[in-house]
Amino acid sequence: MNYKAVIIGGSAGSFQVVTRILNSLPKAFPLPVLLCLHRLKHVRSGFVEALSLKSNIPVEEPYDKELLKPGKAYLAPANYHMYVELANRIALSTEDTVNHSRPSIDLSFMTAANAYREKLIGIILSGANKDGTFGLKKVHDNGGVAIVQDPNECEVKTMTQSALQLTKVDFVYTTDQIISFLQKLK
Amino acid sequence: MTELGIVDIREIIRTIKSVHNYDFSNYALTSLKQRLERLMSINTIGSTDSLIKKISNEPAFIDTILFELAVPSTEMFRDPSLWRWLREVYFPEVTEKNIGKFKIWLPVCVSGGELYSLAILLNEMGLSDKVQIIATYTSDKIVEILKSGCYDLKKVDVSHENYKRGNGCKELSAYYKTDKNCIVRETSLIANVEFRKLNINFDLAPQNIKLILFRNSLIYYNPTQQEKILRMLYGSLSASGYLVLGIRERISGISTSREFEIVNEVESVYRKRMLN
Numbered sequence: 001m002n003y004k005a006v007i008i009g010g011s012a013g014s015f016q017v018v019t020r021i022l023n024s025l026p027k028a029f030p031l032p033v034l035l036c037l038h039r040l041k042h043v044r045s046g047f048v049e050a051l052s053l054k055s056n057i058p059v060e061e062p063y064d065k066e067l068l069k070p071g072k073a074y075l076a077p078a079n080y081h082m083y084v085e086l087a088n089r090i091a092l093s094t095e096d097t098v099n100h101s102r103p104s105i106d107l108s109f110m111t112a113a114n115a116y117r118e119k120l121i122g123i124i125l126s127g128a129n130k131d132g133t134f135g136l137k138k139v140h141d142n143g144g145v146a147i148v149q150d151p152n153e154c155e156v157k158t159m160t161q162s163a164l165q166l167t168k169v170d171f172v173y174t175t176d177q178i179i180s181f182l183q184k185l186k
Numbered sequence: 187m188t189e190l191g192i193v194d195i196r197e198i199i200r201t202i203k204s205v206h207n208y209d210f211s212n213y214a215l216t217s218l219k220q221r222l223e224r225l226m227s228i229n230t231i232g233s234t235d236s237l238i239k240k241i242s243n244e245p246a247f248i249d250t251i252l253f254e255l256a257v258p259s260t261e262m263f264r265d266p267s268l269w270r271w272l273r274e275v276y277f278p279e280v281t282e283k284n285i286g287k288f289k290i291w292l293p294v295c296v297s298g299g300e301l302y303s304l305a306i307l308l309n310e311m312g313l314s315d316k317v318q319i320i321a322t323y324t325s326d327k328i329v330e331i332l333k334s335g336c337y338d339l340k341k342v343d344v345s346h347e348n349y350k351r352g353n354g355c356k357e358l359s360a361y362y363k364t365d366k367n368c369i370v371r372e373t374s375l376i377a378n379v380e381f382r383k384l385n386i387n388f389d390l391a392p393q394n395i396k397l398i399l400f401r402n403s404l405i406y407y408n409p410t411q412q413e414k415i416l417r418m419l420y421g422s423l424s425a426s427g428y429l430v431l432g433i434r435e436r437i438s439g440i441s442t443s444r445e446f447e448i449v450n451e452v453e454s455v456y457r458k459r460m461l462n
Contacts, residue, residue, distance in 0.1 A: 042266070042347065042348070042351070062434070063434050063435065063436045063438070064404065064432075064435050064436075065214075065409050065412070077433075079260065079264070080434055083216040084216070086192075086215055089409075091214045091216050091217060091405065092402075092405045092435075093217045093220075093257070093405060093406070094260045094402045094405070094432070095220065095221075095257055096258075096260075102260070111216045114216075
């Protein structure tokens with residue numbers, strides 16, 4: 001096993017994709033899954049519950065400095081940035097928005113890339129802005145695996161196309177291919 | 187923007203400690219890294235070496251560091267349901283007991299999001315005279331901004347929404363005027379606030395506090411320092427005093443979780459537990 005975490009970023013049109021991914025992971029998925037998805041700032045509840053419904057692994061909004069565990073998904077809470085701190089802990093932050101977003105996909109990806117280096121899998125999904133582009137580049141630059149959902153399949157292509165413009169990613173995958181890639185991780 | 191490595195950050199922390207005796211070594215590393223990078227970018231400092239030279243050679247620069255390392259509030263009346271709880275549950279309960287004038291402490295004021303929100307709430311509840319607000323801050327530049335009433339224009343819309351959701355009695359715009367790049371809040375709201383400069387290590391914290399509003403500040407420290415700060419806040423609270431943390435902050439340390447009991451799970455409100 002060469003990896004330590006999977007991080008997924010998405011915005012408009014990504015909810016169904018994330019749901020399908022969580023629904024297809026084995027119960028004993030060997031890695032923590034970090035989810036940084038754009039969401040309404042003031043709506044605190046409902047999202048994690050909706051994602052949990054069909055998920056095979058527990059989905060939680062972490063508390064600050066929570067330890068990341070394999071086989072669990074961590075959803076960035078509303079109105080917080082979610083970072084990966086060294087020593088495998090989550091760190092939350094209320095710093096300024098980045099690309100009008102808090103949580104910012106770029107920040108989550110960059111901090112995860114710094115913490116896990118080549119042992120990180122970063123996936124950018126459907127979305128309507130360019131958040132995540134720099135984050136995915138950082139994952140790639142640090143030797144991690146950079147995956148982008150096939151723009152032809154995305155409900156909104158902006159985010160994936162922007163990521164593809166800046167980074168020579170490892171894989172452009174459909175949802176099914178992303179799922180089978182993750183299922184093979186043992 | 188220059189990207190700092192761990193070695194750079196440690197070197198910067200060491201320099202600040204040796205020159206100014208401020209200890210940032212227990213700050214959460216990822217956010218400290220970001221704040222330092224931001225500080226360097228804003229002040230056009232191109233390398234770790236130049237930053238270190240500046241810290242060593244320009245004593246007054248420490249205030250800029252303390253200012254830039256503090257994270258401003260995201261908006262006024264953040265988490266409107268907490269403000270509703272304060273308005274509809276907490277303050278009515280406290281004032282019913284008729285305890286006389288009591289103290290509320292805001293340990294880390296940066297942009298005054300919490301300070302002015304609280305002052306507005308107390309004003310609307312007719313409690314301004316019954317409460318002594320103590321606002322502590324770390325940098326001179328911060329207190330200047332707090333006293334000027336200035337607040338980031340781009341945080342105003344969401345603050346309006348929050349205020350309404352928090353059952354505010356008027357329109358938030360009744361409390362400020364719009365300037366070019368900021369709003370200027372009504373400074374008479376904070377006329378009776380006691381401002382105190384506080385060392386970042388929380389030395390000489392105020393005592394006998396009924397309510398501490400300390401939301402989304404613990405997140406900037408590592409678990410060791412979080413425990414220390416919580417223990418210090420425990421010491422500052424009066425018997426059965428309340429501590430409000432950010433909604434994703436929890437008291438989880440072994441000793442501190444015995445010292446506080448949770449009163450409102452959703453809003454992260456704790457009560458000081460009396461230990462026998």
